[in-house]
Amino acid sequence: MPAIVRITRDLLDAQAVRVLEESVTTRGDGGVVTFQGVVRDNARGKQVRSLEYDAYVEMAEQQMAQIAAEVEARWEDSTVALVHRIGRLEIGECSVAVVVACPHRGEAFEACRYAIDTLKSTVPIWKKEIYTDGEEWVEG
């Protein structure tokens, strides 16, 4: 089954995540692991009001497709969805969803961890923290 890889400006709400889960899960899958990155209200000792994400979309989607391909090659019979939202995000909203479906749970957990860790360290996406008294592009 082809992987789902996308950068979007649309809200990644519970319904959108559910659609991803249903899309990657086949009748042979016993484990579906979903990671959601969520915007939190504090970072580096400061109160965060909102976030802004920017992306080099063409390259980011290509890198994400590569990650999905790596996952599917390394964990047999796995199917991956990687969706990252960009634009302005409010506290509590989901910035990234990684869903991996596998025959067994061990592989699903490992593959999901690998996918999000690799996304964070390689995909050209940037985050700006907006505080009450300023804003800053931050790493990590």
Add this chain to the structure above:
Amino acid sequence: MRVHVRYFAALREKVGKDAEDLDVSAGAMVSQARAALIERYPQLASTLAGCAAAVNLAYASAETALNDGDELVFIPPLGGG
């Protein structure tokens, strides 16, 4: 030759534009393009020092050779996820 530079995130804010063309000498490498940008925008020096580079959608090194029409992007520290 001419390469097309695109700006994102902190770089876009500092330069005030999304993209522009940059003239570099034939056979120039990424390092020379970086130097040319710093000459044009001295205020970018410290930010660019912390950036990776990508040519035509793939990560590149300082020694990667550029070709006419290439798309060059300097990549500030990542914040995805």
